Amino acid sequence: MRELLRKRILFFGGKRGVGKTTCASAMALAASRAGRRVLLVSTDPAHSTSDIFDIPFDRDEREVAPGLMGIEIDAALEARRYIDRAKSEIARMFSQAVAREAERQIELAASMPGVEEVALFDRMGDLIINRFDAYDLLIFDTAPTGHTLRLLRMPELVSSWIGALSRRRRALLSLNQDIDKVRQVPEAIDPEEDPILRTLEQRREKLEQVRARLMQHNFTGFVLVVIPERLPIDETVRAVEILQDSNVNVCGVFVNRVLPADLEGEFYRSRRNQEQVYVDEIKRRFSAYPLAWIPQLETDVYGLASLERVSTLLMR
Amino acid sequence: MRWDELKQNLGDFVHGYFVSAYERKLREQFVDLNDLFMLQCFMELVGLPNPAAIYLLDVYPFFLEEFHTWHRRMGMDRSPIGSMPCC
Numbered sequence: 001m002r003e004l005l006r007k008r009i010l011f012f013g014g015k016r017g018v019g020k021t022t023c024a025s026a027m028a029l030a031a032s033r034a035g036r037r038v039l040l041v042s043t044d045p046a047h048s049t050s051d052i053f054d055i056p057f058d059r060d061e062r063e064v065a066p067g068l069m070g071i072e073i074d075a076a077l078e079a080r081r082y083i084d085r086a087k088s089e090i091a092r093m094f095s096q097a098v099a100r101e102a103e104r105q106i107e108l109a110a111s112m113p114g115v116e117e118v119a120l121f122d123r124m125g126d127l128i129i130n131r132f133d134a135y136d137l138l139i140f141d142t143a144p145t146g147h148t149l150r151l152l153r154m155p156e157l158v159s160s161w162i163g164a165l166s167r168r169r170r171a172l173l174s175l176n177q178d179i180d181k182v183r184q185v186p187e188a189i190d191p192e193e194d195p196i197l198r199t200l201e202q203r204r205e206k207l208e209q210v211r212a213r214l215m216q217h218n219f220t221g222f223v224l225v226v227i228p229e230r231l232p233i234d235e236t237v238r239a240v241e242i243l244q245d246s247n248v249n250v251c252g253v254f255v256n257r258v259l260p261a262d263l264e265g266e267f268y269r270s271r272r273n274q275e276q277v278y279v280d281e282i283k284r285r286f287s288a289y290p291l292a293w294i295p296q297l298e299t300d301v302y303g304l305a306s307l308e309r310v311s312t313l314l315m316r
Numbered sequence: 317m318r319w320d321e322l323k324q325n326l327g328d329f330v331h332g333y334f335v336s337a338y339e340r341k342l343r344e345q346f347v348d349l350n351d352l353f354m355l356q357c358f359m360e361l362v363g364l365p366n367p368a369a370i371y372l373l374d375v376y377p378f379f380l381e382e383f384h385t386w387h388r389r390m391g392m393d394r395s396p397i398g399s400m401p402c403c
Contacts, residue, residue: 082373086374086376086377089377090377090380093377093380093381094380105376106373109360109366109372109373110370112360112366112369113365114365114367114369115369115370118369118370118371119370154367158367161366161367161368162368164356165353165372168352168353171349172346172349172350172353175342175345175346175349178342179339179343179346182335182338182339182342183339195375195378196375196378196379196382199374199378200375203374
């Protein structure tokens, strides 16, 4: 998995409970040990990353292990901040009575499904654009598969939506210009000066910028984490298909919790025989991708010492 | 009234008639387009999902301003629409 060290942005995804956070954290630690400046970004509302490192991850970047930086994005909080910003902007421009009334519209927009996702993506985009140069590697520990796939497709959806709006706005403004011409109004307004159009286009530009970085196969990659069991394999196969359809580069599959070979006893032997079926299936189905095998450990991965072990195993 | 003057007035009248008809058509089109644009920006007001709802909060203040000028121009002291609560 050494080739992953050359990437600049890595996403870790997989079915709930397969060990995404463990793998992402171990990878971050390994990269940081290899001398990379790494930012580990947790987007998990369950705060598992904080639990693994045994140190709270914050909204601001902080050192979570010697030489390794970490940050946590709380989608609900980001949505809240975005909405508060919109409110204060209105409060600045209008009277108090207006601001109070406008709050209804804002709260309505805030309660729409998908708002937190957009806010989460917005913050991730911020990091991808603004912190890209400060680090060698950004690692995103994402939420379970379905959620993440939607998240990666979101910029396309939102950006084309905003694109349609700004085209319509432009048509509207040029019509307005025509009317002014007919009426021989001396100072017609330049469409480029329109604050609404400008805001929409700025927003779209930013989304497109993030999207472009996500689609850069040479430095952005998606790592799928799977365990040798039926349902996680099926879900991962689907995820690979969707990621490829969306033109996202899948750059590795981490197979977590593989039973060690040197176990004694009838019980373990029969478990291993059963597992072998899935191991073979994984080898067959994901033959196109680099595979990393992480054995089941005798203790939970918790705290820096055990994480260190996993990261050594990863870089074998 | 002198002949020249009459001709001038008649010319202005005909010109004005056609130009204002044209202007009216443009205005109608403008109003329709504007309604559609506003609807697309604030679809959540009519209960439709809007993928960019939160980003459109960025432009909401400008809409308020535009709307305020509009209803004042239309001779309405107060905003006729609840969700555009400028006054």
